Amino acid sequence: MSDVVTLERQGAVAVITVNNPPVNALGIAVRLGLQSSFQAAEADPEVKAIVLVCEGNTFIAGADIKEFGKPPQAPGLPEVVNDIEAGSKPSVAVIHGTALGGGLEVALSCHYRIARKDAKVGLPEVKLGLLPGAGGTQRLPRVVGVEKALDMIVSGAPISATEANELGVVDSLFEGELLAAGLKFAEQLIAEGRGPRRTGERIDKLEGIDNAALVAAKRAEIEKKAPGLFSPKRCISAVEASFTLPLEQGLERERELFGECLTSPQRAALVHAFFTERLASKVDGLAKDTPVRDIKTAGVIGGGTMGVGIAMCFANAGIPVKILEISDSARDQAMQRARDTYGMSVKRGSLTEAALEKRLALISGVTDYADLADVDLVIEAVFEDMGVKQKVFEALDTHCKPGAILASNTSSLDLNQIAAFTKRPGDVVGLHFFSPANVMRLLEVVRGEKTSDDVLATAMAIGKKLKKVAVPVGVCDGFVGNRMVFQYGREAEFLLEEGATPEQVDGALRKFGMAMGALAMRDLSGLDIGLAIRNRQRETLTAEFKLPTVTDKLAAAGMLGQKTGKGFYLYEKGSRTPQPNPELPAILDAASKEQGTERRELSDEYIIERTIYALINEGAKILEEGIAQRASDIDVIYINGYGFPAYQGGPMFYADAVGLDTVYARIREFHEQLGAWWKPAPLLEKLAKEGRKFADL
Numbered sequence: 001m002s003d004v005v006t007l008e009r010q011g012a013v014a015v016i017t018v019n020n021p022p023v024n025a026l027g028i029a030v031r032l033g034l035q036s037s038f039q040a041a042e043a044d045p046e047v048k049a050i051v052l053v054c055e056g057n058t059f060i061a062g063a064d065i066k067e068f069g070k071p072p073q074a075p076g077l078p079e080v081v082n083d084i085e086a087g088s089k090p091s092v093a094v095i096h097g098t099a100l101g102g103g104l105e106v107a108l109s110c111h112y113r114i115a116r117k118d119a120k121v122g123l124p125e126v127k128l129g130l131l132p133g134a135g136g137t138q139r140l141p142r143v144v145g146v147e148k149a150l151d152m153i154v155s156g157a158p159i160s161a162t163e164a165n166e167l168g169v170v171d172s173l174f175e176g177e178l179l180a181a182g183l184k185f186a187e188q189l190i191a192e193g194r195g196p197r198r199t200g201e202r203i204d205k206l207e208g209i210d211n212a213a214l215v216a217a218k219r220a221e222i223e224k225k226a227p228g229l230f231s232p233k234r235c236i237s238a239v240e241a242s243f244t245l246p247l248e249q250g251l252e253r254e255r256e257l258f259g260e261c262l263t264s265p266q267r268a269a270l271v272h273a274f275f276t277e278r279l280a281s282k283v284d285g286l287a288k289d290t291p292v293r294d295i296k297t298a299g300v301i302g303g304g305t306m307g308v309g310i311a312m313c314f315a316n317a318g319i320p321v322k323i324l325e326i327s328d329s330a331r332d333q334a335m336q337r338a339r340d341t342y343g344m345s346v347k348r349g350s351l352t353e354a355a356l357e358k359r360l361a362l363i364s365g366v367t368d369y370a371d372l373a374d375v376d377l378v379i380e381a382v383f384e385d386m387g388v389k390q391k392v393f394e395a396l397d398t399h400c401k402p403g404a405i406l407a408s409n410t411s412s413l414d415l416n417q418i419a420a421f422t423k424r425p426g427d428v429v430g431l432h433f434f435s436p437a438n439v440m441r442l443l444e445v446v447r448g449e450k451t452s453d454d455v456l457a458t459a460m461a462i463g464k465k466l467k468k469v470a471v472p473v474g475v476c477d478g479f480v481g482n483r484m485v486f487q488y489g490r491e492a493e494f495l496l497e498e499g500a501t502p503e504q505v506d507g508a509l510r511k512f513g514m515a516m517g518a519l520a521m522r523d524l525s526g527l528d529i530g531l532a533i534r535n536r537q538r539e540t541l542t543a544e545f546k547l548p549t550v551t552d553k554l555a556a557a558g559m560l561g562q563k564t565g566k567g568f569y570l571y572e573k574g575s576r577t578p579q580p581n582p583e584l585p586a587i588l589d590a591a592s593k594e595q596g597t598e599r600r601e602l603s604d605e606y607i608i609e610r611t612i613y614a615l616i617n618e619g620a621k622i623l624e625e626g627i628a629q630r631a632s633d634i635d636v637i638y639i640n641g642y643g644f645p646a647y648q649g650g651p652m653f654y655a656d657a658v659g660l661d662t663v664y665a666r667i668r669e670f671h672e673q674l675g676a677w678w679k680p681a682p683l684l685e686k687l688a689k690e691g692r693k694f695a696d697l
C-alpha cells in the first residue's frame with residue numbers, strides 16, 4: 001500500500017482506491033501501490049471480488065507523462081496490468097471523468113468495467129508521439145474488434161461512456177456515487193458466482209473478419225494524411241500483432257514499437273507541446289488569487305466573419321452575446337451568417353439541429369451602443385483602422401457600465417493607443433482571435449501597459465471558458481504570431497525572386513509539417529491585407545531593409561489571392577485548391593530584375609532554413625523584449641495558430657533541437673549574404689555562444 005493507493009475490505013469486496021491528484025497519473029508510487037494492493041487482495045481469503053476506484057475528478061488519466069525520457073522504474077505498467085488480469089478474483093474498474101491511456105489499459109486488465117454516464121475513455125498516446133504501451137493495442141481489439149481499435153488508437157480520440165457501453169468496453173453505466181455503484185456490481189458478480197473474465201483470452205472479436213485488409217486500409221490512409229508522423233504507423237503495426245501473434249508475443253511486439261516511439265524526437269516535441277500548452281496559461285507576475293470578474297454576458301462590435309465567429313465562441317460556451325452592427329440590414333446579415341455557419345456543422349453531423357437553435361438563441365443583433373450598457377465584456381472586431389477603433393472605444397467608454405471589460409480583437413494595432421481613447425485604460429485588454437474564430441484554438445491575450453491585473457486574469461479565464469489556448473503577450477506591431485509571420489512571409493516571397501516557385505516553397509514547408517504553405521496562407525488571408533501591413537512597415541523601415549515586391553505586383557494586377565481567384569496561385573471558381581498561376585513567372589522575372597536578383601536552383605533544405613530561421617530570429621527578439629513570457633509560449637502560439645507541426649515542437653523548440661550554434665551560424669551567413677534584416681538577435685547570439693538553449697531561459 002502507499003499514500004496514493006489504499007486498500008480496504010468491505011465485506012467480501014476489496015476496495016482499492018487511487019488518490020494521486022490532479023489526474024491520478026500512474027507514477028511509480030501508484031504502480032507500486034496498485035501491484036501490492038491487488039496482490040494483498042488476491043492473498044486475502046475473505047476477499048471474493050475487487051473494486052478499483054479513484055478519488056478526485058477523474059479515473060486514471062494515463063501514465064505519468066513527466067516520467068517519459070527518464071530512467072524507467074520497476075514495476076513497469078505492463079507488469080502491473082498483467083498481474084491484475086491474471087488475478088483469480090473478479091475485479092471491477094469504476095470509471096468516472098476520463099480513463100485515458102494507461103488508465104484505460106488498467107481498466108481493460110480488470111475483468112469488468114462500469115462507467116458513470118458522463119465519463120470518457122480513450123487511448124490518446126499517439127498525440128504524445130507514443131502508442132498504448134501497457135497492452136492497449138492487444139486488449140482493445142479483443143473487446144471492440146480491429147477496425148474500431150485502429151480508429152481509437154490511431155486517432156487518439158476518446159469515446160463517450162455510452163458508446164463504450166455499446167461497444168462492450170464497459171459492462172454497464174451508472175449515475176451518482178462511485179463506490180456504491182462499484183460495490184453493487186461486485187456483489188452481484190459474487191452472488192452470480194461469476195469469476196474473472198480476462199480480456200487477453202478473448203478472440204471472438206478477432207475472428208471472421210479480414211483484419212489484414214483493415215490494417216492495409218489504415219496504413220494507406222495514414223500514409224496520405226500524416227506521412228511525416230512517426231507513431232501512427234507504429235500504432236497500426238502494434239494492433240496488427242493483436243491478430244497475427246498470440247497475446248504474449250503481441251505484448252512483446254507492442255513493447256518494441258513503444259520503445260521506438262519513446263526514443264523518437266517527435267515524442268519529445270509532442271510531450272513539450274502538451275505541457276507547454278498548460279504552462280502558457282500561467283501568467284508571470286500575476287498572483288494565483290488575482291480576482292476574476294464575473295462574465296455572464298458579452299457583446300461584439302462588428303458582425304463580419306471575425307465578429308460572428310467570436311460571438312459563436314460565447315454562445316458555444318453558453319454565454320448570451322449581442323452583436324452590434326451599424327444598420328438593420330448589416331445586423332440581419334450577421335445573424336444569418338451565424339445561422340449559416342452553425343448550419344454547416346449540422347450538415348457535417350458535428351452539431352444537432354437542437355443545439356444549433358439553442359446556441360443561436362444566445363446570439364442577438366443590436367444596432368445601438370445603449371443596448372450594450374449592461375454587458376460584462378465587449379470585444380471590438382471592426383476594420384483595422386485606428387480612426388475606426390477610436391470611434392468605437394469612445395462609444396464603448398460612454399455606454400458600457402463601470403467594470404465592463406473593453407477588449408479589442410486588433411491583430412496588429414497599438415493597444416495602448418486604443419486604450420487611451422477611453423477614460424478607463426485599466427479595463428482595456430486585447431483578445432486576438434484567429435480566423436475562423438469559432439474554430440481556431442489560439443487566443444493571444446494582449447496586456448496593455450495600463451491593463452489591470454484582474455482584467456488580465458479575467459481575460460485568461462474567459463479564454464479557457466471559450467475552450468481556447470490563451471497565451472499572454474505584450475504590445476508591439478503584430479504582437480507575437482503576426483510579427484513573426486511577417487518575417488516568415490517576407491523570406492518565402494524573396495525565395496520566389498531568387499528562383500523558387502510557390503509550389504516548391506510551399507511543398508518544402510508542407511514536407512516539414514506545416515499545415516499550409518506560406519504563400520497559400522497569404523492567398524487565403526488576402527494579399528491586400530498583407531500589403532496594407534507591409535506599406536505601414538515601409539514607413540518605419542530604414543533604407544538597408546529591403547522588401548520583396550511580388551505581392552505589390554500581384555496586387556497591382558488585381559490578383560489578391562483566393563478572394564479574386566488569383567494570387568500566388570490560381571483558384572477555380574468555388575475551389576480552394578491552388579493551381580499554378582500562368583501569369584506568375586513573368587511577374588517573378590520582373591521582380592528579380594528590378595531587385596537585381598539572379599535566379600538560381602534552391603534546395604528544400606535551404607527554403608526551410610530561410611523561412612523557419614526567420615521565425616526563430618524574430619522569436620528571439622520578441623523574448624528579449626519581453627513581448628512573450630517564455631520561449632515555449634511562442635511554440636504554443638505557432639502550433640495552435642499558424643499550423644506549425646506539433647511533432648516539431650514549435651519554432652523555438654525546433655531551434656533548440658537543431659542547436660542554437662547551428663541556427664546562429666546560418667543566420668550570420670544570411671546577414672552577410674542577404675542584408676540587415678537578418679541581423680542575429682542578441683539573445684540568440686548570447687545563447688549560442690554560451691552553448692545554451694531557449695529552454696534554459
Ligand code: T1G
Pocket residue numbers: 022023025058061062063064065066077098100101102103105124125128130131132133134136275278279
Ligand atoms: N501525466 C502527468 N501530468 C498530467 C497528466 C499525465 N498523464 N495528465 C494531466 N497532467 C497534469 C497537467 O499537466 C496539469 O498540470 C494537470 O494535470 C491538469 O491537467 C503506458 C504511455 C486528463 C483530460 O495523454 O488529456 O498512458 O498544469 O490542465 O483540462 O500506454 O489532462 O496543473 O501543473 O489538462 O481537466 C496518456 C493527458 C498518457 C492524457 C484533464 N494520457 N491528460 O484535462 O486538466 S501516455 C493522456 C489530458 C500513457 C501508456 C501510455 C488532460 C485530462 P498543471 P489539465 P483538464
